[in-house]
Amino acid sequence: QSSNADTLKAQCRDAKVVAELWHGFQGGAPKDTLESLAVAFNKTLKGACVQPISQGSYRDLSTKLKAAFASGKVPTMAQAFENNMALYLEAGQLEDLATLGVKTNYLEKTFVRANTFDGKLYGIPFNKSVQVMYYNKDLFSKHGVKVPTTLAQFEKAARDLSKKAGSPVFWYQPDASTFGYFYFTMGGTYGDGKKLVVNDATAVKALELLVDLTKDGAAKAITNGYINNQLGSGTFGMAIDTSAGMKYWESGAKFNLGMTTTPGLKAGYPGSSVIQGTNLVVFKGAPKAEKDLAARFLAFAETPRNSAVFAMATGYVPSNTLASRQPAFQDFLKSSPNYSAVLKQARYADFEPRLEQWEQIRFDVLGKAVAEAVLGKATPKAALDRAQKQVDDLMSGRTR
Ligand code: FGO
Structure with a gap:
C-alpha cells in the first residue's frame, strides 16, 4: 500500500543495527514525511536503519513507552512532549544527548530550552507546532x-x-x-x-x-x-x-x-x-550502537534542508532557524502565503507546564x-x- 513502508521494511530486513523510532503520527502528511525522512537517512547507511513505528495516538505512545520501561524492552528513540520527558527522566530512562555528541547549533532556542532539564539536553525539537x-x-x-x-x-x-x-x-x-x-x-x-x-x-x-x-x-x-x-x-x-x-x-x-x-x-x-507537537528522545537502555545511530539520525533530521522539508510538507514550525533561508523554503512561502502565519505565530506562543x-x-x-x-x-x-x-x-x- 504505502511505498515508504515497503521501502523501510526492505531497508531494515538485513540491517544489523535497527533503531526503532516510536511515534504518535497516525497518517497523513506528518507520518508520510517522517517516513520519507527515515528512508532518505537509511539510504546513507550500510547494514543499519531507522525504523519509525506508529504506536497510535500521542497518548497511546506514552502509555506504550511506560509499559516498555516496565518490561525493559525500550525502543531507541521516541517522540515526547516536554511533560512526558519530565516523567521519563524521573524514571531514569532518558539518555543525556551530550554524551552522544548531539549538537543544537542553530536550533530554535526556546524549543531547545524546553528540552533541557538541570542543564542537560534530553531531546531535540522535531515536530513542534503552534x-x-x-x-x-x-x-x-x-x-x-x-x-x-x-x-x-x-x-x-x-x-x-x-x-x-x-x-x-x-x-x-x-x-x-x-x-x-x-x-x-x-x-x-x-x-x-x-x-x-x-x-x-x-x-x-x-x-x-x-x-x-x-x-x-x-x-x-x-x-x-x-x-x-x-x-x-x-x-x-x-x-x-x-x-x-x-x-x-x-x-x-x-x-x-x-x-x-x-x-x-x-x-x-x-x-x-x-506550543504542541513533540521532541525526539533517546532511551538510555538501548544498545550503544543503536544510540549512536540515533544521534546521527537526529543530526540528519535537523539539517536546515531537512528541517525546511519537514515544515513545508506538514505545517510544523521549522526546528532549525536556518531552514527559512533555504531557497526552496522561500519559494514555498511565495506559493503558500498562509504558512507565514506559522512563522509569525511562533514568536507569540507558550508552553503548557512541563x-x-x-x-x-x-x-x-x-x-x-x-x-x-x-x-x-x-x-x-x-x-x-x-x-x-x-x-x-x-x-x-x-x-x-
Ligand atoms: C495535539 C496534543 C498532547 C499533549 C498536547 C501532551 C499528549 C493535543 C493536540 C491533543 O503535533 P500536533 O500539533 O498535531 C497533530 C499532528 C500529527 O498527528 O496533526 C494533527 N492532526 C492530525 C489529524 C487531523 O485530521 N488533523 C490534525 O490537525 C494532530 O493534532 O499535536 C497537537 C490534539 C490532541 O492530540 O487531541 O497535541 N497534546 N499536549 N498529547 N499525549 N500529551 O502533553
Missing part, C-alpha cells in the same frame, strides 16, 4: 466582516457572522488546547511555577468566553474528532487549531482557506498560542472540565474549581 487561526475567506467577504485581530473583534465577528450565517461559525474542540489559547492570550500562566493552578480568575474568564459564545449560538463544540474532518457539516467561519493540521485543512476546506495569527489582547500584537502529571491533567481533568462547561453540565467556575481539587490531589500524590 496554534493559528484557520478561517473561511469566502464567508468573511460575503458578509463584509473583517478578520479579527483582537479578542474583542473575535467575539464580535463570531456573533455577527453567526447571525448572518444562521448557525455558529466559530468551531472548536472542547479540550485543553482550545482552552489554553484563550487562557494564555488573556495572560494566564497555570500558576507561579510552584503550585499548578487551573481555576484562577483568568481561567474562569477564558472558559466563560467559550461557554457564552456557545450558549449564544456563535460557537460550536466539535466533539467527534478533528475539526478539519467536519468541514462539510455546516457553515464554518473560523477555528484556532494546530499548524500541524495545515495539510488536512487544505484538503478538507471547500472554500478559500485563510490562515493567520491568533487574535490578541491588543491591536497589533498576535494572541498567544499553545510537569510529569500534566498529560493526565490536560486530558482527564482540565479537558473534562472544559467539556462539562461548554455542554452546560457545570458552570465554568464550578467545573474549574472541581478540576483544581483533582489537580491538588494528583500533585500531592493523594491520587494517581
Whole structure:
C-alpha cells in the first residue's frame, strides 16, 4: 500500500543495527514525511536503519513507552512532549544527548530550552507546532466582516457572522488546547511555577468566553474528532487549531482557506498560542550502537534542508532557524502565503507546564472540565474549581 513502508521494511530486513523510532503520527502528511525522512537517512547507511513505528495516538505512545520501561524492552528513540520527558527522566530512562555528541547549533532556542532539564539536553525539537487561526475567506467577504485581530473583534465577528450565517461559525474542540489559547492570550500562566493552578480568575474568564459564545449560538463544540474532518457539516467561519493540521485543512476546506495569527489582547500584537507537537528522545537502555545511530539520525533530521522539508510538507514550525533561508523554503512561502502565519505565530506562543502529571491533567481533568462547561453540565467556575481539587490531589500524590 504505502511505498515508504515497503521501502523501510526492505531497508531494515538485513540491517544489523535497527533503531526503532516510536511515534504518535497516525497518517497523513506528518507520518508520510517522517517516513520519507527515515528512508532518505537509511539510504546513507550500510547494514543499519531507522525504523519509525506508529504506536497510535500521542497518548497511546506514552502509555506504550511506560509499559516498555516496565518490561525493559525500550525502543531507541521516541517522540515526547516536554511533560512526558519530565516523567521519563524521573524514571531514569532518558539518555543525556551530550554524551552522544548531539549538537543544537542553530536550533530554535526556546524549543531547545524546553528540552533541557538541570542543564542537560534530553531531546531535540522535531515536530513542534503552534496554534493559528484557520478561517473561511469566502464567508468573511460575503458578509463584509473583517478578520479579527483582537479578542474583542473575535467575539464580535463570531456573533455577527453567526447571525448572518444562521448557525455558529466559530468551531472548536472542547479540550485543553482550545482552552489554553484563550487562557494564555488573556495572560494566564497555570500558576507561579510552584503550585499548578487551573481555576484562577483568568481561567474562569477564558472558559466563560467559550461557554457564552456557545450558549449564544456563535460557537460550536466539535466533539467527534478533528475539526478539519467536519468541514462539510455546516457553515464554518473560523477555528484556532494546530499548524500541524495545515495539510488536512487544505484538503478538507471547500472554500478559500485563510490562515493567520491568533487574535490578541491588543491591536497589533498576535494572541498567544499553545506550543504542541513533540521532541525526539533517546532511551538510555538501548544498545550503544543503536544510540549512536540515533544521534546521527537526529543530526540528519535537523539539517536546515531537512528541517525546511519537514515544515513545508506538514505545517510544523521549522526546528532549525536556518531552514527559512533555504531557497526552496522561500519559494514555498511565495506559493503558500498562509504558512507565514506559522512563522509569525511562533514568536507569540507558550508552553503548557512541563510537569510529569500534566498529560493526565490536560486530558482527564482540565479537558473534562472544559467539556462539562461548554455542554452546560457545570458552570465554568464550578467545573474549574472541581478540576483544581483533582489537580491538588494528583500533585500531592493523594491520587494517581
Ligand atoms: C495535539 C496534543 C498532547 C499533549 C498536547 C501532551 C499528549 C493535543 C493536540 C491533543 O503535533 P500536533 O500539533 O498535531 C497533530 C499532528 C500529527 O498527528 O496533526 C494533527 N492532526 C492530525 C489529524 C487531523 O485530521 N488533523 C490534525 O490537525 C494532530 O493534532 O499535536 C497537537 C490534539 C490532541 O492530540 O487531541 O497535541 N497534546 N499536549 N498529547 N499525549 N500529551 O502533553
